[in-house]
Amino acid sequence: MGHQFLPDRPVDEARSAEAVTQGGLPLRAQRRIWEMGQAQQPLVTSTLGPAETVVARMTGLEPVSQVMGSSVYHVGFGNYRSAWSGGELQNLTTAYEQARSRALSRMQQEAALLRAHAVVDVKFERRGYEWSEELVEFTAVGTAVRLKGQPPTDQPALTLLTTGQLWKLHQAGYWPVAIAMGNCFWYEPHADCASEGSWFSQELPAHTRASTTSRDLAVERFRHFAHHFKAHGVVGVKVLRHARDEEWESNKTSHTAFHIEMVLMGTAVVRRGDAAPPPRPKLVVDLRDLVRRHKEDRRKTGAMANQRPQGQQQQQPLPQHAIERIQGMRGAQGQRFFTSDLSVKEYLLIRESGFEAAGLVMGSSIYHVGYQRGKWTTNMEMTVLTQALYSARELAMARMEEEAEALGAHGIVGVRLDVRQHVWGSELLEFVAVGTAIYPRDESKNWRAPNGRAFTSDLSGQDFWMLLKSGFRPVSMVVGNCVYHVAHQTLGGWFKTAGQNVEMTAFTQALYDARELAMERLQYEAQSDGASGVVGATISEWTHGAWDPHVIEFFAVGTAVLPIGTTEPLPTPQLVMTVDS
Amino acid sequence: MTAQPSPPRAFTSDLSIDELLLVEEVGFEPVELVLGTSYFHTGWASSTWSQNMELAEISAMMLNARRVAMQRLLAHAQALGADGVVGMRLEMEREGHNAEFTAFGTAVRRRDGNGAAWHDRHGRPFTCDLSGEDFWGLVRGGFRPLALCHGVCVYHVAHKTLGQWFSSMSQVTQNMEQPQFTQALYDAREIAMERMQWEARDAGGVGLVGVEVRESSHGWEAHIIEFVGVGTAILPIADPSHEVHEPAKLVMFTDDDAVAGG
Numbered sequence: 121m122g123h124q125f126l127p128d129r130p131v132d133e134a135r136s137a138e139a140v141t142q143g144g145l146p147l148r149a150q151r152r153i154w155e156m157g158q159a160q161q162p163l164v165t166s167t168l169g170p171a172e173t174v175v176a177r178m179t180g181l182e183p184v185s186q187v188m189g190s191s192v193y194h195v196g197f198g199n200y201r202s203a204w205s206g207g208e209l210q211n212l213t214t215a216y217e218q219a220r221s222r223a224l225s226r227m228q229q230e231a232a233l234l235r236a237h238a239v240v241d242v243k244f245e246r247r248g249y250e251w252s253e254e255l256v257e258f259t260a261v262g263t264a265v266r267l268k269g270q271p272p273t274d275q276p277a278l279t280l281l282t283t284g285q286l287w288k289l290h291q292a293g294y295w296p297v298a299i300a301m302g303n304c305f306w307y308e309p310h311a312d313c314a315s316e317g318s319w320f321s322q323e324l325p326a327h328t329r330a331s332t333t334s335r336d337l338a339v340e341r342f343r344h345f346a347h348h349f350k351a352h353g354v355v356g357v358k359v360l361r362h363a364r365d366e367e368w369e370s371n372k373t374s375h376t377a378f379h380i381e382m383v384l385m386g387t388a389v390v391r392r393g394d395a396a397p398p399p400r401p402k403l404v405v406d407l408r409d410l411v412r413r414h415k416e417d418r419r420k421t422g423a424m425a426n427q428r429p430q431g432q433q434q435q436q437p438l439p440q441h442a443i444e445r446i447q448g449m450r451g452a453q454g455q456r457f458f459t460s461d462l463s464v465k466e467y468l469l470i471r472e473s474g475f476e477a478a479g480l481v482m483g484s485s486i487y488h489v490g491y492q493r494g495k496w497t498t499n500m501e502m503t504v505l506t507q508a509l510y511s512a513r514e515l516a517m518a519r520m521e522e523e524a525e526a527l528g529a530h531g532i533v534g535v536r537l538d539v540r541q542h543v544w545g546s547e548l549l550e551f552v553a554v555g556t557a558i559y560p561r562d563e564s565k566n567w568r569a570p571n572g573r574a575f576t577s578d579l580s581g582q583d584f585w586m587l588l589k590s591g592f593r594p595v596s597m598v599v600g601n602c603v604y605h606v607a608h609q610t611l612g613g614w615f616k617t618a619g620q621n622v623e624m625t626a627f628t629q630a631l632y633d634a635r636e637l638a639m640e641r642l643q644y645e646a647q648s649d650g651a652s653g654v655v656g657a658t659i660s661e662w663t664h665g666a667w668d669p670h671v672i673e674f675f676a677v678g679t680a681v682l683p684i685g686t687t688e689p690l691p692t693p694q695l696v697m698t699v700d701s
Numbered sequence: 702m703t704a705q706p707s708p709p710r711a712f713t714s715d716l717s718i719d720e721l722l723l724v725e726e727v728g729f730e731p732v733e734l735v736l737g738t739s740y741f742h743t744g745w746a747s748s749t750w751s752q753n754m755e756l757a758e759i760s761a762m763m764l765n766a767r768r769v770a771m772q773r774l775l776a777h778a779q780a781l782g783a784d785g786v787v788g789m790r791l792e793m794e795r796e797g798h799n800a801e802f803t804a805f806g807t808a809v810r811r812r813d814g815n816g817a818a819w820h821d822r823h824g825r826p827f828t829c830d831l832s833g834e835d836f837w838g839l840v841r842g843g844f845r846p847l848a849l850c851h852g853v854c855v856y857h858v859a860h861k862t863l864g865q866w867f868s869s870m871s872q873v874t875q876n877m878e879q880p881q882f883t884q885a886l887y888d889a890r891e892i893a894m895e896r897m898q899w900e901a902r903d904a905g906g907v908g909l910v911g912v913e914v915r916e917s918s919h920g921w922e923a924h925i926i927e928f929v930g931v932g933t934a935i936l937p938i939a940d941p942s943h944e945v946h947e948p949a950k951l952v953m954f955t956d957d958d959a960v961a962g963g
Contacts, residue, residue: 285718292722321762323769324799327740331801335736339713346711353712355721357734359805365796384734386713439884441891448898458908459898459932464835467910468842472947480912482890486882508876515878519887542858542923548879550886554914 143222145229149188153233156185166263168241172283179287180268184234189226190259193219206330208337209305212381216256216303217341220244223258224278224299231276236264238277240286242299244385279387280356293392297349300388302342303381306334311365311378330380331363338382346388357386438522442482446526449479460556462534466581470533470558473585478529478557483519486550487512489664497607499630501637502671505603509549509673513537513599516551517576524574529557530567531575533584535597549664569595570650570682577679579656587655589688592681595651600641601675604634608670634674635659642676651680714807716788720833724787727840729809732783737774737804741766743919744798753885755892756855756925763927764853764896767791770802771828771849778826783808784816785827787836789849791931795919818940821847822905829933830911839910843945844935848904852896852930856889858882860924889928890914897930906934 129151136147166183168176176183195215223244231239242262249255264276265283267290279286279296289296311326346354360383368375438446449457460467460477470477489512492504516537524532535555542550557574560567569575577594579587587594607626638659646654657678663669714731716724724731743762770791778786789806806828811819819827829846831839839846859881893914901909912932918925 281718288722289718292718292725321744321758322742323766324740324742327799327801328738331738331740331803335738339734339736342713343711346713351711353714353731355714355731356717357713357715359715359734359736361803363794363796363801365799386715388711439887439891441888441895445891445895445898448895448902457898457902457906459894459901459912460908460910461912461932462910464831464839464842464910468838471842477908480894480909482887482894482914484883484887484890486879486886488877488879490876504876511876512878542926548882550882 143225145226145233149226149230150233153185153230157234168263168283175287176265176283179283181240181283181287182266182268183283184236184264184266186261187227187230187234187236187239187264188259188261189223189228189230190257191219191222191226192255192257193222195254195256206308206310206326207306208334209307212305213303216305217301219256219258220301220303223260227260227262228276228278231264231278232274234264235266235272236276237267237270237273238279238286238296239264240279240281240283242278242280280385281387289389294352294389295392296387296389297351298345298388299385300342300345300349300351300354301383301385302338302340302345303383304334304337304341306330306337306380306382308378308380309368309375311376327378330378334380334382335359338384342384342386349388350390351388352391354386354388357384359384438519438526442523443526446479446523449527461554462556462581466534469581469585470556473588474562475530475558475560478524478527478559481520481523481527481529481532481555481557483516483521483523483553484550485512485515485519486548487515489547489549495605495607497609498605499607499626499633500605501634502603502605505667505671505673506601509601509603512549512551513553516553517597520553520555521574521576524555524557527557527559529559529574531559531569531577531594532557533577533579533581533594535576535578567593578677579679583656587679587681588684591684591686591688592653592655593684595680595682596645596649597677598642598645598649598651598654598680599675599677600638600643600645601673602634602637602641603671603673604630604637605668606630606670606672631672634672635676638674638676642678646678646680649680650682652682654678654680715805716807716833720788720836723833723837724809727837728812729784730812732778732781732808732810735774735777735781735783735786735806735808737770737772737777738801739766739769739773740799740801742799751859752857753859753881753888754857755889756857759855759925760853763855763929764851766800766802767804767851767853770804774804774806775825775828778806778808781808782810783826784811784819785809785829785846787829787846788832789828789830791851800919819845822903830931831933835911839935840938841944841946843938843943845938847906847934847936848901850897850900850904850906850909850930850932850934852893852898852900853927854889854892854896855925855927856885856892858885858924858926886926889926890916890930893928893930897932901932901934904934906936909934 131147131151139150140146164183165186166173168183173183193215196211227239227242239262242260245259245261247257249257262278265286277296278299280299281289281296286296308326308330311324311330342354361380363378363380366377366379368377449459456476456478458477459480461480462470462477467477487508489508490504492502520532520535532555535553538552538554540550540552542548555576567575575594576597577584578597579594584594607630609626642654642657655678657676659674659676661672661674663672712731713734714721715734716731721731741762743759771789774786774789786806786808789804792803792805794801794803808826810816817824821827827846828849829836830849831846836846897912898909909932912930914928914930916926916928919927
C-alpha cells in the first residue's frame with residue numbers, strides 16, 4: 121500500500137512573484153501555513169528532538185511548526201575596481217546583508233502567520249551555485265513556538281537559542297528580540313610582505329589593518345542593529361571569518377592581495393520589567409564517571425608479571441630545566457606556587473578532600489622499539505615488544521614520580537599517558553606521562569603508597585573524591601600489557617573452514633590468551649604494591665602502524681586501592697533532567 | 702512584556718545563556734565582546750643540523766605575536782572600563798609563512814564598582830580562558846582569576862649524525878631509550894612550562910589551573926616543534942565578606958541521549 125503522491129496545486133504565479141519581490145512569502149508557503157492554522161488537529165512539525173520537545177512543553181513553550189525563509193541573491197559585479205586602492209567591498213557587504221535579512225524576514229513572516237511568539241533554534245545556511253558565481257543563497261530554518269498565556273504578536277522574536285536556553289533566559293527576566301548581524305568584506309590589494317621569505321619575523325601591518333578594520337566595521341553594524349531593536353545586550357555572539365591571500369602580477373612584479381570577510385551573529389535580548397528574580401544557581405559537581413576524559417590517552421603497558429624490573433625504579437636524573445621549574449614551584453620563602461591541569465571543579469574537589477595541588481608533573485621518554493618477527497603460523501607473545509613498551513612507560517612514569525617527590529607531594533592524580541610518534545623516526549616512540557601532584561593540608565597524615573613513594577592514579581578529581589568518601593585510597597596506577605602475534609591461517613586450515621560457519625578456535629584462543637596475560641600482570645602489579653583491589657580497570661587494544669597488522673598490544677590499566685578504615689556517607693543518587701543544550 | 706528603556710550602549714558577548722546568568726550572579730555584567738589581532742610573518746632561524754637547541758628568536762616571536770594580540774584585546778577592554786575578560790581564547794591561523802593570532806573574549810565589569818579588587822598585580826583587568834560556568838565555580842569556590850598565561854618554546858630536535866645513524870642500524874632489534882631525543886623534548890616542554898609559570902607569578906598568582914601543554918609543528922621542518930603551555934593564574938579572594946559555597950555533589954543518572962538538546 122503506497123502513499124498517494126500529493127500533486128502540486130497551481131497558484132497565481134504572477135502574484136507569487138510579486139510577493140517575493142516585495143520581500144514577502146511565495147503563495148505556496150502562505151497557503152501551507154494558512155492550511156496548518158485551519159486544521160482541526162494541528163500537526164506539529166519541529167526541528168526539536170524528543171527530549172527537547174518534552175522540556176519545551178513542561179516549560180510552557182509550545183512548538184508549532186518548523187519555519188523557513190530563504191533568499192537567492194545576485195551579487196553585483198565591479199567591486200574590485202572600485203576598491204583598487206584597498207578598502208571595503210561595499211557592494212558585496214550590502215548584497216550579503218540584504219540576502220540574510222530577507223531570509224530571516226521570510227522566516228519571521230511564516231512564524232507570524234502561525235501566531236507564534238518566537239522562532240528558536242535558528243540555523244543559517246549559505247550556499248553558492250556552480251552555474252553562477254554571482255549567486256548566493258541564504259536559508260534560515262527554525263522552530264516556531266508559542267508561549268502560553270501571551271498575546272499574539274506580529275513580530276515574533278528570532279533566536280539562535282534552543283528551547284531550554286530560551287526558557288532559562290525568560291526565567292531570568294530577558295526576552296530575545298532579534299538575531300543581530302553585522303558583516304564586512306574587505307580587500308587589500310597590496311598586502312605584500314616587505315621582505316617576502318625574509319629571515320626576520322615581523323608583524324604584517326596591511327594584514328593586521330585589514331583584519332582589524334573589517335572587524336570594527338562589522339561590530340559597528342552589529343551594534344547599530346542591536347540598537348535599532350532597543351536591545352539591552354547581545355548574547356552568544358559568533359564571529360565567522362573567511363580570509364585568503366591571492367597572488368597577482370603587475371609589470372612582472374608579483375603582489376599579494378588579501379581578502380577578508382567578517383560576520384558577527386548573536387541573539388539580541390531585552391530585559392523585561394516584569395520578571396521575578398531568577399532562581400539562584402547551586403554549585404554542583406556531577407559525579408558521573410569522568411575517567412573517560414582520558415579515554416584516548418590510556419594506552420599504557422605494564423610490567424611483565426615475572427620480570428617486573430625493580431631496577432627501573434632507580435632515581436632517574438631530571439633534566440636541568442625540570443629541576444629549575446620544580447624549585448620555582450616550591451618557592452624560596454616557603455611560599456608555594458602550583459600549576460595543574462585539573463579543571464576548576466576538579467581543583468575545588470581536591471581541596472575539599474583535604475589536599476592542595478603541588479604542581480603539574482611530567483615525565484617523558486623516547487624509546488627505540490626493537491624489531492621482532494613473529495612466526496607466520498604461530499600464536500605467540502612478542503616479548504621483546506612487550507618489554508620495550510613497558511620499559512619506556514616505566515621510565516616516563518618514574519620521571520614523573522621523581523618530579524612529584526621533588527615537590528614533596530604525596531601523590532599524583534589524573535595521570536594520563538600519551539604515546540607519540542614523530543615524523544623523524546617511525547621506530548621511535550615517545551611516551552609522556554602527565555598528572556597533577558597533590559599533598560594533604562594536614563601533612564602529619566601520610567598518603568604515600570606502602571613502598572614510601574608518592575601514589576599514582578588516573579582518577580579524575582571527582583573520582584578521587586568519591587573514592588576517599590567510600591573509604592579507600594589510591595596506591596598506584598597499575599597496568600598489564602601483552603603484545604601478541606596472532607597466527608596467520610595455513611592453507612590447509614583455509615580449505616577446512618572455507619564456506620562453513622565455524623568458530624575460529626585458534627584466533628579465539630590467541631586473543632583470549634593475550635587479554636588474560638595482560639589482566640594477570642595488572643593483578644600481579646596490584647598485589648606486589650600491597651593493594652587490596654583495583655578500581656576502574658579497563659582493557660583495550662591497539663596496534664602500531666609500523667607493525668605487522670597481526671601484532672596487537674592488549675593493555676589493562678586501573679588504580680590499585682587500599683581501605684582507609686573510615687567511610688563517610690555518599691550523596692544519595694538523584695534523577696536529574698537538565699534543561700541544557 | 703514591557704521592555705525597559707534601552708541603555709545608551711547595549712552589551713555584546715559570546716557567552717551562552719547559562720554563562721551570562723552565572724557571570725551576573727557573581728556580581729559582574731558583560732560589557733562587550735573584545736577582540737585583538739596580530740598578523741605576523743614567521744622568519745627563518747638557523748639551527749645546527751645535529752644539535753638540540755631552542756630557536757630562541759622564533760620562540761620569542763611566537764610568544765610576542767600572542768602577547769600583541771592579547772594586549773590589543775586588553776587595551777580594548779581597558780578603554781571600555783572593564784574589570785576583566787572571561788572565556789578568553791587565542792586562535793591561530795596560518796597561511797604559508799604568515800600567521801594570524803586572534804584573541805577573543807567577553808569583557809566584564811563589576812556591578813558594585815569595586816572592580817579594582819579584581820585586577821592583577823599591575824592593575825590590569827584580569828583575563829582567563831574559563832567558561833562562564835567555570836568562572837562562577839572558581840569565584841564561589843573562593844578564588845579569582847588573574848591572567849591567562851602563556852609559555853612558548855620552539856625547539857629544534859637534532860638530526861642523527863652519520864655515525865649515530867650507522868650505530869642505530871646495528872640496534873634495529875634492540876629496545877633502548879634514546880637519551881638525546883628524550884632530553885630535547887623534555888627540555889622543550891619544561892622551558893615552555895617554566896615561562897608560563899613565570900608569567901603567572903608576575904601577575905601575582907598563587908597557582909595555575911586548567912594547564913594544557915600543546916605541541917605542533919605548524920608545517921615547519923619536521924624536526925622543529927613548538928610547545929605552548931597555557932593556563933589561568935588564580936588567587937584566593939581576600940575579602941572576608943565574599944560568599945563561598947561548598948560544592949554540592951550530585952550523582953546523576955542521566956541518559957546522555959535523553960538530556961534535552963543532548
